[in-house]
Amino acid sequence: MSIKCSNCKKGITTLKFSDASVITSGKYHVPAVLITLVCPHCSQHYYTEVPAMEFIPCEMKQRQEASNEN
Ligand SMILES: [Zn+2]
Numbered sequence: 001m002s003i004k005c006s007n008c009k010k011g012i013t014t015l016k017f018s019d020a021s022v023i024t025s026g027k028y029h030v031p032a033v034l035i036t037l038v039c040p041h042c043s044q045h046y047y048t049e050v051p052a053m054e055f056i057p058c059e060m061k062q063r064q065e066a067s068n069e070n
Helices: 058-069
Strands: 016-024 031-038 045-051
Touching: none
Parallel strands: none
Antiparallel strands: 016 031, 031 045
16 A cells, blocks of 8 residues: 655655654544654654553564465
8 A cells, every 4th residue: 555645645665753752632532653654755844642542462463474475
């Protein structure tokens, strides 16, 4: 799947990380992480909120990586 920057219309294969901070989400009304990314072509900033319930324990991630190798 390819995505294009909504500002410069260039294909985005990577995004520059700009900032992440913990907030209380106005959208989800729970703690969330506000993430800001930047288009590598035109420096358009993009953000999203990831609510706390989207996060999983790191041990689960390691287990998924281990199972992917099998
Ligand atoms: Zn762009």
